Structures are given as C-alpha cells and as structure tokens.
Amino acid sequence: GQQLNQSPQSMFIQEGEDVSMNCTSSSIFNTWLWYKQDPGEGPVLLIALYKAGELTSNGRLTAQFGITRKDSFLNISASIPSDVGIYFCAGQLGSSNTGKLIFGQGTTLQVKP
C-alpha cells in the first residue's frame, strides 16, 4: 500500500537547537499535515499544507509542501523541553476522494535542558 517514509526515526538534541524532520513518498499528495503526539494522548494538528511549494509557519514551527508534491519537511527553531514528543507527518493522496490520511512512522524528539 501507499507509504510515507519519515526521518529521522528519533532525535536527541540540546535545548535551543533547531530541528528538522521530513517525509517522502513515491506517490503524489494533495495535502500534508504535521501532528504532535504526547504519551497517552491523541495527535494534535500543528500545521496543514495544501499547495505545492507552500511554506507555512506556526510560531517556532515551519513546514513546507514539496514542489514535487511527494515530500514535506518540518522545522522547529530554538527547541524547548516542551517540544518533546512524537511528530507525525500525514498526507492525503492526490488520487483519494475520501479524506483518509496516510501517516508516517513518526519522529521521536527528546530535548535535553
């Protein structure tokens, strides 16, 4: 089936550092979403992207919809301890008309104070 390859699988960084993670696919997506999940909770939507090339920011978070529509990245600037969690990319296939999302495997972020 369709698959999103998310990398890196995990990151352990120092507080204040910038973070970058990305998702790639062999399929074309018409929407990219980035979520954060804390332990025992549901994913929380961070950023939604709808157009190829779109660059969107939400506070210290910046995400881009790749021009080929097959990839997306998320940057977190000046990380803080509360950024700890699992970050998921999710996309809706260009061929889909049902709204179902395909999720990446997640990037586990740990921040050392």
Place this chain on the structure above:
Amino acid sequence: NAGVMQNPRHLVRRRGQEARLRCSPMKGHSHVYWYRQLPEEGLKFMVYLQKENIIDESGMPKERFSAEFPKEGPSILRIQQVVRGDSAAYFCASSVTREDNEQFFGPGTRLTVL
C-alpha cells in the same frame, strides 16, 4: 467548543469478548474517521463515516470489525470476539467536510486484550 470525545479511555477485554468504542465528533463536524495505532507505529486508517453512511472502509479488517455513525448519538467502532492482536490505541478524528483535510483527533481508547 469541546473537542473530539472518546470513551472509554481504557478498555480491558478477555479474548472472545466484544469491545465497543465510542466517538463524539467536534460540534459542527459531520465526518468521522477511525484509526488504529500499534505501539511504536504511526496511525493506520480504518474507516470513514458520515451520518448514517460508511464512505470508505478500505482499512477495516474483513471480519469481526464494524463501525456505525447513526443519525443521533456517537460513532461506534465494534470489535467482536477480540483477540490479543486487537490490542492497540484506537483514535477517532472528525472534520467539517470531506474536502476539509484538517482532521482533529480525540484522546483515543487504549484496548488491552488479555
């Protein structure tokens, strides 16, 4: 404006029993999606419903699993004759329209099958 509500948050069942998971979408949302998450993995789509209609059930196992979203009341994901492999976190998400891809998730139901 309350978010997506799911209950119970934790559910323990013995093999062979039935599990019923409930989801109330956000106010004004009429589209509901169910996803399953195994430990250390991403979420996997199961089913998409509108009121009284199943739109896409391509991710649902063919047997023992069913879902509904009645005209009144919450959406229900039902698992009959549970097996240990059904142990997972089940998340419900809702959106305003099919075209609105911003899906908002509930806190999930963690099912443990003994």
